[in-house]
Amino acid sequence: MGKRNTVQHQPNPHESTHSLKGTFIAVMLLGVFILVSWFGFYALFLSR
Amino acid sequence: MHLHKYEKIWLVFGMASLVLFLLIIGFAAFWKGTHPQSHIETIDPQNVEAHDAFKPENLGIREVADGKYIVNIVASAFNYDFGKDTEGNAIKTIRVPKGSTVLYQITTKDVVHGFQVAGTNVNMMVEPGHISRYEAVMKNVGEFTIVCNEYCGIGHHQMYGTVEVYE
Amino acid sequence: MTKVQLPLSKKESRLYMAFMWVTYISLLIGGLMGLLQTLVRSGKYTLPFNIDYYTILTVHGVILGLVLTTFFIIGFQFSLMGKTVGISDKQLKVAWLSFWVMLIGTIMAAVTILVGEASVLYTFYAPLRAHPAFYIGLALVIIGSWIAAFVNFRQLYVWKKAHKGEKSPLPAFMVIINMLMWFIATIGVATSVLVLFIPWSLGYAETINVLLSRTLFWYFGHPLVYFWLLPAYMAWYVVIPKIIGGKLFSDALARMAFILLLMFSIPVGFHHQLTEPGIDPTWKFIQVVLTFMVVIPSLMTAFSIFATFETTGRRKGFKSLFGWFKKLPWKDVRFLAPFIGMAAFIPGGAGGIVNASHQMNALVHNTIWITGHFHLTAATTVILTFFGITYWLVPHLTGRRLTPRLNKLGIIQTFIWTFGMTIMSGSMHIQGLLGGPRRSSFSEYAGGEQVATWINYQIAQAVGGTILFIGILLMVYIFIQLTFFAPRGVQEYPIAVEEDDAEPTPKILENWYLWIGITIALILFAYTIPVIDILKHSPPGSLPFDWPIGR
Ligand code: HEM
Ligand SMILES: [Cu+2]
Ligand SMILES: [Cu+2]
Numbered sequence: 001m002g003k004r005n006t007v008q009h010q011p012n013p014h015e016s017t018h019s020l021k022g023t024f025i026a027v028m029l030l031g032v033f034i035l036v037s038w039f040g041f042y043a044l045f046l047s048r
Numbered sequence: 049m050h051l052h053k054y055e056k057i058w059l060v061f062g063m064a065s066l067v068l069f070l071l072i073i074g075f076a077a078f079w080k081g082t083h084p085q086s087h088i089e090t091i092d093p094q095n096v097e098a099h100d101a102f103k104p105e106n107l108g109i110r111e112v113a114d115g116k117y118i119v120n121i122v123a124s125a126f127n128y129d130f131g132k133d134t135e136g137n138a139i140k141t142i143r144v145p146k147g148s149t150v151l152y153q154i155t156t157k158d159v160v161h162g163f164q165v166a167g168t169n170v171n172m173m174v175e176p177g178h179i180s181r182y183e184a185v186m187k188n189v190g191e192f193t194i195v196c197n198e199y200c201g202i203g204h205h206q207m208y209g210t211v212e213v214y215e
Numbered sequence: 216m217t218k219v220q221l222p223l224s225k226k227e228s229r230l231y232m233a234f235m236w237v238t239y240i241s242l243l244i245g246g247l248m249g250l251l252q253t254l255v256r257s258g259k260y261t262l263p264f265n266i267d268y269y270t271i272l273t274v275h276g277v278i279l280g281l282v283l284t285t286f287f288i289i290g291f292q293f294s295l296m297g298k299t300v301g302i303s304d305k306q307l308k309v310a311w312l313s314f315w316v317m318l319i320g321t322i323m324a325a326v327t328i329l330v331g332e333a334s335v336l337y338t339f340y341a342p343l344r345a346h347p348a349f350y351i352g353l354a355l356v357i358i359g360s361w362i363a364a365f366v367n368f369r370q371l372y373v374w375k376k377a378h379k380g381e382k383s384p385l386p387a388f389m390v391i392i393n394m395l396m397w398f399i400a401t402i403g404v405a406t407s408v409l410v411l412f413i414p415w416s417l418g419y420a421e422t423i424n425v426l427l428s429r430t431l432f433w434y435f436g437h438p439l440v441y442f443w444l445l446p447a448y449m450a451w452y453v454v455i456p457k458i459i460g461g462k463l464f465s466d467a468l469a470r471m472a473f474i475l476l477l478m479f480s481i482p483v484g485f486h487h488q489l490t491e492p493g494i495d496p497t498w499k500f501i502q503v504v505l506t507f508m509v510v511i512p513s514l515m516t517a518f519s520i521f522a523t524f525e526t527t528g529r530r531k532g533f534k535s536l537f538g539w540f541k542k543l544p545w546k547d548v549r550f551l552a553p554f555i556g557m558a559a560f561i562p563g564g565a566g567g568i569v570n571a572s573h574q575m576n577a578l579v580h581n582t583i584w585i586t587g588h589f590h591l592t593a594a595t596t597v598i599l600t601f602f603g604i605t606y607w608l609v610p611h612l613t614g615r616r617l618t619p620r621l622n623k624l625g626i627i628q629t630f631i632w633t634f635g636m637t638i639m640s641g642s643m644h645i646q647g648l649l650g651g652p653r654r655s656s657f658s659e660y661a662g663g664e665q666v667a668t669w670i671n672y673q674i675a676q677a678v679g680g681t682i683l684f685i686g687i688l689l690m691v692y693i694f695i696q697l698t699f700f701a702p703r704g705v706q707e708y709p710i711a712v713e714e715d716d717a718e719p720t721p722k723i724l725e726n727w728y729l730w731i732g733i734t735i736a737l738i739l740f741a742y743t744i745p746v747i748d749i750l751k752h753s754p755p756g757s758l759p760f761d762w763p764i765g766r
Binding site: 162174 | 267269334336340341342343425426429465467468488489490491492493494495496499500503504507510511514515518522568572573574575576577578580581582649650651652653654655656657658660661663664665666718748752753754755756757758760762763764765
């Protein structure tokens with residue numbers, strides 16, 4: 001539970017795009033999950 | 049307010065997905081007519097027999113054209129009235145051939161009920177003073193349990209029937 | 216943003232703890248009911264003393280859905296306000312008044328339910344009629360919460376006057392948004408209870424307009440679930456970054472997300488009424504579109520959370536694409552519990568979009584899928600985040616510390632909850648898709664294959680429910696430890712600050728008139744015509760029914 005290191009000041013994250021690559025991939029995977037599941041349930045709905 | 053480039057792409061992608069969903073269901077609803085049930089037809093809950101469809105002799109299933117059926121039902125705590133068979137016993141099972149088009153018409157004499165033919169898209173709220181209607185093509189063969197899926201009192205789980213779709 | 220945190224006085228802490236006490240007593244009672252429900256539904260157990268299934272289901276829904284949530288939220292939000300803008304002695308007195316009014320209302324409603332006079336479930340749909348004390352109790356809970364809301368508004372107002380030109384602290388801003396939403400939304404249910412239900416239950420009005428009462432209820436019912444979610448978002452936006460050793464991702468975007476949540480949480484109630492007769496389908500569809508709008512702030516939140524994780528990790532020197540993810544403080548329960556909550560919101564949110572998809576709602580409406588859905592969103596996303604808050608808030612208030620042992624128990628608790636809920640909610644989702652109804656005691660219906668399959672899933676739910684109940688016992692134990700027995704010390708109240716060089720937050724985000732104005736305009740747009748329709752085409756009203764609920 002101890003305090004984590006206080007961080008050094010570094011370039012503003014808003015400026016450098018590459019540092020949010022992981023975030024971008026993660027949210028896009030989330031988006032794909034939403035799309036795939038929605039179409040899956042829609043197919044089930046149509047089949048009934 | 050500054051949006052990161054990736055966040056812009058993400059939000060555009062996300063919103064485009066939502067728009068796509070809305071276009072699909074909107075097209076199906078407004079052009080194909082597959083809205084969820086909504087009929088602004090009202091009825092006196094204390095006198096449902098005044099409506100032709102809910103006269104005791106008109107309850108249950110009736111073939112109105114080739115492959116087209118109407119099922120009239122009166123719900124009350126804790127029973128679905130599908131009319132009586134020739135021997136005077138209460139009907140509990142509705143039988144239709146596969147592929148038939150069935151219009152379910154139901155109302156309630158007392159409290160709110162549900163009407164779901166489990167495993168199909170027939171799933172409606174049934175409210176006092178309103179007539180619930182839904183037309184469905186019974187595409188799949190099988191025995192489907194009709195359940196009351198809105199709480200109506202202590203016997204709620206004993207309110208059921210069956211739809212049998214045969215080849 | 217002011218970087219100083221105000222100390223919480225002993226007097227204040229007592230108030231916030233009072234709310235926590237009601238929360239955890241509710242959890243225990245409600246959780247026991249939940250366990251009993253799953254056992255009854257397995258078909259292998261019957262309740263003793265002729266207790267009715269629907270009585271315990273009403274207790275469960277009211278105590279967990281309405282009482283636990285409201286008390287925790289108001290208590291937690293008071294503490295956020297106390298931390299960031301402060302509370303005066305007079306405000307504190309009024310805050311206590313809100314607590315007592317809510318508590319008296321809760322006790323009134325609870326007793327009425329327990330003696331079997333109000334087995335109407337937490338939605339109390341007319342024309343089932345409960346004893347008037349039930350409705351009066353609920354009205355008091357709402358009125359008490361309004362008092363709390365007005366104290367919060369006053370707190371920010373006073374702070375603003377003393378800090379001319381400064382932007383309000385982010386946590387306070389978020390609290391005000393949530394309480395504004397709550398106030399605007401509860402006007403609907405309060406109208407329904409005060410104008411329709413109470414006179415009718417007392418016999419002064421002969422009949423009730425069923426569809427109107429339902430429409431007023433759901434005008435409140437959807438914002439209700441957002442009222443639960445927003446405090447979880449508060450923790451995700453301002454607490455979690457601090458716990459993982461980072462800073463706010465963006466003050467302005469967090470405010471923007473909350474404003475969107477305020478605007479689009481309310482004009483969407485028809486998505487709970489999609490399969491009802493009596494409402495024009497075009498207006499249903501319009502509210503479906505508005506419902507989809509409320510997804511957008513959640514998309515923003517998802518990005519913001521990942522970005523906080525990644526930025527913080529990269530600061531610490533993790534270069535690889537997902538290295539930052541591995542190094543999150545997994546062993547810190549203050550992080551782990553809310554994190555699982557976030558993860559549960561992925562299937563929960565995706566399921567929510569399915570539920571709201573107009574005609575597709577028929578696939579799931581009133582099936583046990585819905586119950587599975589809100590045990591993911593409310594009973595996992597929200598509740599695990601609330602547990603995550605409890606681990607530091609309670610010791611902070613009682614002057615104690617979260618010890619490594621309690622931290623470990625918390626981690627075990629989180630795993631138990633996750634495991635039990637995966638089983639219970641998972642089997643509810645599947646059974647629901649197979650058509651199994653919700654709000655139903657054990658029944659074999661007409662028998663047959665379909666019903667036999669449902670019952671198998673109900674047995675799985677009993678297994679999951681039992682595991683969950685063990686989780687509840689453990690959580691209550693941890694709560695008692697943190698309240699009375701943990702060693703004395705100082706537990707940090709984690710609130711993240713902005714980057715030193717963060718962009719200034721646009722002033723317009725605090726233009727309350729503008730946002731409230733748009734919110735009201737949207738509500739009027741979404742509801743005026745359909746409500747006039749409902750009134751114009753209303754059928755003869757409904758007489759009250761007592762016998763179906765065993766009165
Ligand atoms: C031990 C943990 C829990 C178990 C075993 C459990 C179990 C259940 C079950 C089986 C039902 C559905 C019963 C039915 O539809 O017939 C139910 C309904 C419900 N649960 Fe839970 N639950 C638990 C925790 C929670 C929590 C923490 C919350 C709130 C945040 C919650 C809120 C609700 C609500 C609002 C309902 C709906 C009641 C209604 O439909 O009238 N549950 N629960
Ligand atoms: Cu029922
Ligand atoms: Cu909703």
